[in-house]
Amino acid sequence: MTNPAASPTQAPAAAVAGLGPMGSALARAFLAGGVPTTVWNRTRAKADALAPEGAGVAADLASAVGSARTLVTCLRDHRSTRELLESLPAEALTERTAVVLASSTPAEARETQAWADARGLDLLIGAIMVPTPLIGTENSLILYSGRKELLERSRPTLEVLAPRSEYVGDDPGMASLLDTGMLDVFFAGMTGFLHASAMATAQGSAAADFAPWAKEMLAILPATFDGLAAAVDAGEHPGHEDNLAMELAALGHIVHTSRESGLDSRLPELMHGLARTAVERGHGADGWSRVVDMLRKAPAPEPETAQAG
Ligand SMILES: NC(=O)c1ccc[n+]([C@@H]2O[C@H](COP(=O)([O-])OP(=O)(O)OC[C@H]3O[C@@H](n4cnc5c(N)ncnc54)[C@H](OP(=O)(O)O)[C@@H]3O)[C@@H](O)[C@H]2O)c1
The missing domain is CATH 3.40.50.720 (NAD(P)-binding Rossmann-like Domain)
Incomplete structure (x- = not known):
């Protein structure tokens, strides 16, 4: 072009x-x-x-x-x-x-x-x-x-x-590091939208009808990213306004709705699993940013994951 x-x-x-x-x-x-x-x-x-x-x-x-x-x-x-x-x-x-x-x-x-x-x-x-x-x-x-x-x-x-x-x-690796991180955010966002669209279409809605509601969540993200970044850098994860115990229940709703819709539910199960681990480790009163500590430690690889790319 x-x-x-x-x-x-x-x-x-x-x-x-x-x-x-x-x-x-x-x-x-x-x-x-x-x-x-x-x-x-x-x-x-x-x-x-x-x-x-x-x-x-x-x-x-x-x-x-x-x-x-x-x-x-x-x-x-x-x-x-x-x-x-x-x-x-x-x-x-x-x-x-x-x-x-x-x-x-x-x-x-x-x-x-x-x-x-x-x-x-x-x-x-x-x-x-x-x-x-x-x-x-x-x-x-x-x-x-x-x-x-x-x-x-x-x-x-x-x-x-x-x-x-x-x-x-x-x-010299910094441009690639930022590229990799930005793509991480991009693919997570796109895949979240596709999973939600699969749920919507499985239950009688259309992806195009869901898209404006998905964008409502996008509007919240800039301030959310700033808050998460501050928490990650400070190593402090206050849960005054929202906490992981509450968020675990909300993620459970996504997992259940996904399963009831007959979908591949690995994406919400992943998020739910991270929150559950944090709660099990005593962080139920912390905010969502505490999940970074779960992500920082690699789990033992599944046999097929260990061989991937
Ligand atoms: N497309 C996008 O939207 C986009 C966005 C951001 C970044 N990028 C990055 O830009 C790069 C190029 O992407 P692309 O979309 O143009 O498509 P691509 O399919 O990755 O481009 C392949 C190009 O590399 C050449 N090539 C591959 N192996 C070669 C070799 N051993 N010796 C000589 N030439 C070789 C190919 O030549 P032949 O024609 O002879 O096969 C072709 O010109 C990738 O690293 C991609 O990640 C792409």
Whole structure:
């Protein structure tokens, strides 16, 4: 998707390697923003598809880097990215910044940064926090961590992709850590909504009719997150306004309704189990934030969980 609102930029030429849905969106945002852009992809057809939009198509990565000052890579993961960069001639990235935008765990990001530092590469790691349609728009957000001077060096170019190009700290794993945490919140929210929708539709309602009521709960969450964060950081979990004993009963209603509706009830059972453990450990008068202490200790893994991914 192009960005008609983008204004031409003076940003120097860029190269994009890895043209899945996200890499293609990044390349299109550069082109829409007036950044001379060369693209490369392992499967050439995805690069050719960008030629009519003004992209230069390179036969190999070294030629794609060419005169670009910034190489943006958006491969599937960090391992394939390192392998790809390793295949470049040593001098190909001299005085250039390689910006790695594949998702990763924090540990993998730190590994990639150490790998680059050992080779003298100017490498910056980012985490894309928006879906493809938002790339290049004013709502685009990409987090960066590690070598701040590299973000500043490429900022005019990178802000074409995301006006909100935020530096979040010198730990190269920090952008990935925040990405992982934000996705944790996002998937938990989406899955909670889907479970509730399954309950609603099993009992004669429609998901679309339930959605406005679900959004009522969303409106409460910003202040709730602030309160939970303060409690977690203070290590104090007052239950003056609500307490776990009361919340355990409310969660029991979700579990029962889910089971009565013939649904997979693992999600409410998980929440109910956490609250029950906290109550059993004597925290019934505490607030919901006490659950963090239950989450901090990994249970003994089930055999199949131990083998998962
Ligand atoms: N899509 C989104 O909404 C979104 C949002 C945030 C973050 N991200 C992150 O952006 C990254 C790219 O995602 P995507 O959506 O564009 O789809 P994707 O399917 O993960 O992209 C795959 C890209 O990586 C290339 N690739 C994979 N293995 C390779 C290898 N060994 N050597 C060279 N190239 C290799 C593929 O090349 P071929 O075409 O040759 O297979 C393709 O260009 C992922 O890390 C994803 O988590 C995506």
